[in-house]
Amino acid sequence: MSNRIKAIAFDLDGTLYFGSRAVEGAVEALKELEANHIQLFFFTNNSAKTVRQIVTKLHSLGFNATERNTYTASSACARYLEQQxxxxxxxxxxxxxxxxxxxxxxxxxxxxxxxxxxxxxxxxxxxxxxxxxxxxxxxxxxxxxxxxxxxxxxxxxxxxxxxxxxxxxxxxxxxxxxxxxAGKPSTYMLELLCSDQGLGQKEICVVGDSIESDIEMADRFQCRSILYDHFDMFKDYLRDRATSFKHIINILN
Ligand SMILES: [Mg+2]
Structure with missing residues (x-):
């Protein structure tokens, strides 16, 4: 099953970083995934900053973000308004x-x-x-x-x-x-990702720390997801759950 995953959409706050600090092992794990030809995308419900500002922050923390692989709720709003x-x-x-x-x-x-x-x-x-x-x-x-x-x-x-x-x-x-x-748990940002990249929903996995937002979006889109449970708080969660980035890689392998 994991062999079919071609792209991962990562939540930012609480998954890749806390405030201005990258989560331990995240930068290395994302490099490893890229080396294994998995496409990486950055998803945030942030509506107060520009895409460029989010990309700049990700860069400063060591993540390989560009305006092309970063989706924010405000930029998704703009695309919807343009489409309509x-x-x-x-x-x-x-x-x-x-x-x-x-x-x-x-x-x-x-x-x-x-x-x-x-x-x-x-x-x-x-x-x-x-x-x-x-x-x-x-x-x-x-x-x-x-x-x-x-x-x-x-x-x-x-x-x-x-x-x-x-x-x-x-x-x-x-x-x-x-x-x-426009934002999570609406599936619109995943729809944009699929049409931008020519990906199917079964080829995408969402990784995030919020069941109501990240996992709910993945479920509505019927794609795979991994709950990132940094503080090991959701022990009763019965589906894919990781408490470290090594663990995420293991699940995907
Ligand atoms: Mg989050």
Missing amino acids: RLGLVYLIGSDDFRKDLEHRGIAIAEPEKAAAVVVGLDFGLTYERIAGALQAILHGARLVVANIDASYPVEHGHRLPGCGAMVGAVVGASGHQPDFI
């Missing part, structure tokens, strides 16, 4: 998200002119921005969101509100549920 010809959008999101949109020819518009409201993580979200999103939706704009993650982990076991909190404000104001979700 939704060229004018009202954005709740960071300046870097706006750059990824503009890179795909998507322009920021006033609420009344927007074909879609796009939502990513926004550290400066205001009442006025929510009001703008409501106006756009009342004028018929679709709601396209990077992800619906409720919160994300930071240092010392603390958590901060995620993109889902921004989506919740817009949904709460408008009563309009998201028309499209």
Whole structure:
């Protein structure tokens, strides 16, 4: 079975690195996989940074990332908007998200002119921005969101509100549920990967630390997955589970 795996989609945060530190053995393991002609891809629900910034971080940690093999929720949003010809959008999101949109020819518009409201993580979200999103939706704009993650982990076991909190404000104001979700556990990034690389779903394996996000995406896509359980917390998990990168290689062999 493992012989059929041609590509691996790695989650980033909690799998390849914690904060600014690469996980022990990860860089070496990925080099070994590449030497065995496995294609590597980097998947993140991050919606606040540009693809280029994510690639730069991966590079600095020793991973062989490029803009071609890195998929972020915000860049996936931009590709969806481009595919759907939704060229004018009202954005709740960071300046870097706006750059990824503009890179795909998507322009920021006033609420009344927007074909879609796009939502990513926004550290400066205001009442006025929510009001703008409501106006756009009342004028018929679709709601396209990077992800619906409720919160994300930071240092010392603390958590901060995620993109889902921004989506919740817009949904709460408008009563309009998201028309499209780009990030995990939606399968859209895997669909892009398959069409970009000419791969089939049975040729891909997802490796990630989140059952609700990474493994759920793989299950919905009906591809293989390995739960990366760095802290050995999911002992009852009955499927492929690895507590180290050596272990991941063993499972794949
Ligand atoms: Mg993760």
